[in-house]
Amino acid sequence: MKTYHFENSQRMFKKAARVIPCGIYGHLSPVPLIPPTAYPFYAVRAKGSRFWDVDGNEFIDYVCAYGPVILGYNHEKVDAAAMKQYGEANCVTAPTPVMVELAEYLVDLIPIADWAFFAKNGGDVTSYALMAAREATGRKKIVMVCGGYHGVAPWAQAPGHPGVMDDDHRNCIRVRWNDYTEFERVVEENPGEIAGFIATPYHHPTFADSELPAEGYWQKIEALCRKEGIVLIVDDVRCGFRLDMRGSNEYFGFKPDLICFCKAIGNGYPISALVGTDSLKNVVSRVFYTGSYWFSAVPMAAAIATLKELKSIDGPKLIRETGRKLLDGLVDIARGYGYDLKVTGHPSMPYLRITNDESLMLHQDWCGECTKRGAYFSSHHNWFISTAHTDEDIQRSWAIAEDAFKAVKKRYG
Amino acid sequence: MSDELIKAHLNLYAVLRNLEDIVEYDRETASLVMDWDVSVQFSVLNGPRAYIEFRGGVCTVGRGKYDNPSVRLLFLSPAHLNRMIDGRGNPIPIKGFTRLGFLKRDFTRVTERLEYYLKPTAELLKDEEYLALNTRLTLHTAAFAVREIGLLDPVGRLLASHIGNGSVNLKILPHGPGVCVNFKDGDIEPRKGEADRPMAVMWMKNVKAAHDFLSGKTDAFTAIASGDVMIRGQIPMLESLSLILDRIPHYLS
Numbered sequence: 001m002k003t004y005h006f007e008n009s010q011r012m013f014k015k016a017a018r019v020i021p022c023g024i025y026g027h028l029s030p031v032p033l034i035p036p037t038a039y040p041f042y043a044v045r046a047k048g049s050r051f052w053d054v055d056g057n058e059f060i061d062y063v064c065a066y067g068p069v070i071l072g073y074n075h076e077k078v079d080a081a082a083m084k085q086y087g088e089a090n091c092v093t094a095p096t097p098v099m100v101e102l103a104e105y106l107v108d109l110i111p112i113a114d115w116a117f118f119a120k121n122g123g124d125v126t127s128y129a130l131m132a133a134r135e136a137t138g139r140k141k142i143v144m145v146c147g148g149y150h151g152v153a154p155w156a157q158a159p160g161h162p163g164v165m166d167d168d169h170r171n172c173i174r175v176r177w178n179d180y181t182e183f184e185r186v187v188e189e190n191p192g193e194i195a196g197f198i199a200t201p202y203h204h205p206t207f208a209d210s211e212l213p214a215e216g217y218w219q220k221i222e223a224l225c226r227k228e229g230i231v232l233i234v235d236d237v238r239c240g241f242r243l244d245m246r247g248s249n250e251y252f253g254f255k256p257d258l259i260c261f262c263k264a265i266g267n268g269y270p271i272s273a274l275v276g277t278d279s280l281k282n283v284v285s286r287v288f289y290t291g292s293y294w295f296s297a298v299p300m301a302a303a304i305a306t307l308k309e310l311k312s313i314d315g316p317k318l319i320r321e322t323g324r325k326l327l328d329g330l331v332d333i334a335r336g337y338g339y340d341l342k343v344t345g346h347p348s349m350p351y352l353r354i355t356n357d358e359s360l361m362l363h364q365d366w367c368g369e370c371t372k373r374g375a376y377f378s379s380h381h382n383w384f385i386s387t388a389h390t391d392e393d394i395q396r397s398w399a400i401a402e403d404a405f406k407a408v409k410k411r412y413g
Numbered sequence: 414m415s416d417e418l419i420k421a422h423l424n425l426y427a428v429l430r431n432l433e434d435i436v437e438y439d440r441e442t443a444s445l446v447m448d449w450d451v452s453v454q455f456s457v458l459n460g461p462r463a464y465i466e467f468r469g470g471v472c473t474v475g476r477g478k479y480d481n482p483s484v485r486l487l488f489l490s491p492a493h494l495n496r497m498i499d500g501r502g503n504p505i506p507i508k509g510f511t512r513l514g515f516l517k518r519d520f521t522r523v524t525e526r527l528e529y530y531l532k533p534t535a536e537l538l539k540d541e542e543y544l545a546l547n548t549r550l551t552l553h554t555a556a557f558a559v560r561e562i563g564l565l566d567p568v569g570r571l572l573a574s575h576i577g578n579g580s581v582n583l584k585i586l587p588h589g590p591g592v593c594v595n596f597k598d599g600d601i602e603p604r605k606g607e608a609d610r611p612m613a614v615m616w617m618k619n620v621k622a623a624h625d626f627l628s629g630k631t632d633a634f635t636a637i638a639s640g641d642v643m644i645r646g647q648i649p650m651l652e653s654l655s656l657i658l659d660r661i662p663h664y665l666s
Contacts, residue, residue, distance in 0.1 A: 010639075010640075013638055013639060014639065017635045017638075017639065021632070022632060022634035022635055022638075023634065023635050023638055023639070024634075024638065025634065029634050029638065030637070030638040031633075031634050031637045031638060031644075031648075032648055034644065034645055034648070035643065035645070036637065036638050036640065037640060041638070158575075159568065159571055159572075160568045160569075160571060160572045160656045160659075160660075161656065162656075162659065166568075206649075207647065207648055207649050358612070359579070359610075359611065359612045359613065359645075359646040359647055360645075360646055360647055360648075361645045361646050364645060364646075380648065
């Protein structure tokens with residue numbers, strides 16, 4: 001099977017590095033793509049489940065822009081709604097009616113939601129949720145899960161990272177995922193001081209297996225939060241509308257006070273949302289929070305179109321089934337070459353790891369070999385399945401995976 | 414733990430250790446120490462201890478106590494040791510008074526060579542041999558500093574506590590030098606050379622790329638994406654190690 005080359009990507013990166021810090025910064029940085037020489041750095045076109053890079057290579061994309069793209073790139077209905085709105089009004093002195101329409105849609109769709117607030121990125125609304133919890137309780141401490149990702153605000157980054165001060169973490173307490181006893185102990189040790197508990201619906205760290213909630217975990221967390229007056233916040237930025245249209249908490253059977261959404265809500269159009277219960281509506285009204293583009297109408301129109309389409313085709317079910325089929329096949333192919341390909345997390349956003357080598361080097365090489373053949377597989381981050389992934393994509397991905405296993409088998413034996 | 418105490422650990426266990434390489438790779442220093450048979454014990458009150466041994470043209474720097482050293486130097490505090498290393502103070506000799514001349518004259522010439530290689534200028538770095546030795550020393554200092562920062566510095570301890578068991582190899586291609594830092598159950602053990610089955614590796618393309626990367630002239634993100642630095646394996650181990658190294662300038666300028 002032919003393998004790709006990335007001369008134009010490398011050339012463009014050298015230009016970028018002269019004028020942009022890191023060349024490519026943040027979560028799109030090539031650093032965790034190992035080896036970077038096996039991955040494209042710059043895209044020029046995208047459609048459906050695929051994108052094309054600056055070298056003309058075509059990829060079946062299983063990263064989907066790290067989550068936002070759930071219906072596939074350049075989805076016609078979403079783009080049409082966005083373009084229609086663009087022709088009318090976007091960033092204006094006053095908000096547009098589409099904002100009210102989207103808020104009403106979310107309140108109808110999500111059982112715990114009595115109101116909705118909009119911003120741009122996931123981190124905007126996780127930080128706002130913390131402020132709301134503190135305002136609601138008059139308390140300062142926030143409990144979060146060790147290794148959980150809630151954006152890049154100083155409180156959300158791990159201590160010791162550049163630009164993060166010790167003081168940024170003074171009121172943050174980290175507990176282990178799925179360890180209810182530890183959370184209970186922290187609450188006991190900080191009586192009347194815990195404002196909120198924030199966590200993702202299930203644990204999906206990078207470079208490590210995903211972990212679903214243990215039986216009864218969320219229900220016990222919810223009960224203790226209710227008893228102690230702690231605001232329960234779900235960071236549904238990554239999982240939202242992938243597991244359940246009503247919020248991932250419904251999938252796992254519990255009721256938070258606040259839910260943070262982003263990524264899939266707009267199928268690539270920049271928008272995030274915080275939704276919450278009626279008891280917190282006046283509280284968030286008191287916390288001043290805004291941004292220049294947070295009222296832009298185009299992403300709101302795109303979000304309505306995305307959510308309606310996802311609901312009409314039962315998107316979560318579709319990507320769950322597509323993911324399951326793809327993964328079952330990959331696991332079988334791996335087994336044929338003597339490799340144990342472990343899949344964790346939900347089938348619509350699985351984390352994969354070849355367990356034969358705990359250093360991950362074998363797995364990194366396999367993902368790199370697949371990407372060089374046209375199936376964009378990340379080795380460090382969970383994948384994302386979209387409704388645009390077809391049976392043909394799956395068949396092609398299996399063939400690529402097989403050829404890549406042959407290549408790494410030669411190298412590792 | 415005070416900053417002075419952590420700095421004393423770094424000076425004794427990461428900086429002074431470079432004497433081994435100066436003796437091995439700098440011809441001028443090698444000729445100076447060729448016939449030496451002397452051992453110097455450094456003891457800091459309420460602080461670390463280390464020794465330097467010169468024998469058979471080889472220098473060995475070690476942690477802890479040396480049996481019957483030729484010279485014993487006492488420092489009344491970690492700050493006292495740090496002042497001496499910075500050239501602003503003198504130790505208190507408590508053994509080896511007949512060797513005071515050696516200390517002031519010969520040993521000082523060796524430490525001056527160390528300082529010469531540890532404090533580069535743009536002009537000096539144009540010399541390939543100088544660049545290679547300076548980069549070797551920087552790599553070794555970094556590896557041995559990881560232990561001290563990771564076990565003593567509050568932020569370093571926190572970062573190290575998240576690193577799982579296993580070894581990390583850092584190597585300058587094509588032929589080295591290389592270092593290995595082994596993490597095991599909360600302990601950190603650096604050494605020269607490479608582990609056979611590392612959990613993570615960082616390869617630097619050549620001496621120039623290694624120098625630019627280790628000295629902070631190029632940022633890590635750009636160096637890795639452009640291929641000047643190659644990483645594989647458990648990247649969170651390398652990330653934590655890198656953050657630990659970021660703490661060094663807090664103690665050593």
